[in-house]
Amino acid sequence: MTSITMVSTCRFFSPILVAICVIIAGGVACEEKPRSTENSHCHPVHRIKQCAWSNINYHGPNGIIKECEFTKRSDKTALRVLWNGNLRVRSRSVPNSCFRWYFTFNGIECKDPVAIDSAVSSTSDENRHRVTSIEGxxxxxxSGRVxxxxxxxxCPDVSPGGEAYTGWNxxxxxxxxxxxxxx
Structure with a gap:
């Protein structure tokens, strides 16, 4: 049974069984109305979406590498984001290079609590692509379209130079x- 099916069937369960339903449904949390109402129900209180690509091979200038559109249903929720893929920085002919990968939401960086980012620097011309996860x-x-x-x-305070590469092969x-x- 999928999580959606499990959630829809748990509406008839007692509060203890709702908790078990949540565990079986893969962590989908449920809320149940008090038994005094005739139409007790259960609904998911978090949602997830994956956007995935093969061989991005982004070797471009600063800017947006990839976008993932999401519809947020509540003003009272947080968004958890995760990037997983490989990154590389090469210094080439400069003594030190540094690049920053980060998330924005409708073009604005997160401020509550802080930015969701990672900086990678290099002092050599090595060509090492590393699998990296950035999340927060x-x-x-x-709520609405995000x-x-x-x-x-x-990177701030580092002389420009070198090259960054994202999603190679x-x-x-x-x-x-x-x-x-x-x-």
């Missing part, structure tokens, strides 16, 4: 998950 939670994003963008820029993905989290 962002609060305060309003364009989750994975971006590249140079492999699968890359962005996961977006809406979840109720107290903070």
């Amino acid at each position: 939670l962002c609060y305060g994003i309003p 364009n989750v963008e994975f971006r590249l820029s140079g 492999s699968a890359s993905r962005i996961l977006v998950e809406e979840m109720f989290i107290s903070y």
Whole structure:
């Protein structure tokens, strides 16, 4: 049974069985109305979407590498985002190069609690592509359509130079998950 089927069937269960239903359904949380109402129900309180690509081979200038559109259903939820794919920085003819990969939401970096990013630097011309995961939670994003963008820029306070490469010869993905989290 899929999570959706499990969630729809758990509406008839007692609160203890709802908790078991949640575990069986792969972590989909449920809320149940008190038994005094005749139409008790259960519904998911977080959702997830994956956008995936093969062989992005992004060797471009600063800017958006990939985008994943998501519809956020509540103002009271956080978005958890994850990038998984390979990254590389080469210094080439400069003594040090540094690039920053980061997420934006409708073009704006997360501020609550902080940016979701990673900086990679290199002092050599080595050509090592490394599998990397960058993830975090962002609060305060309003409900509605959210364009989750994975971006590249140079590092602040480092002279420009070198080259950055993203998604060479492999699968890359962005996961977006809406979840109720107290903070």
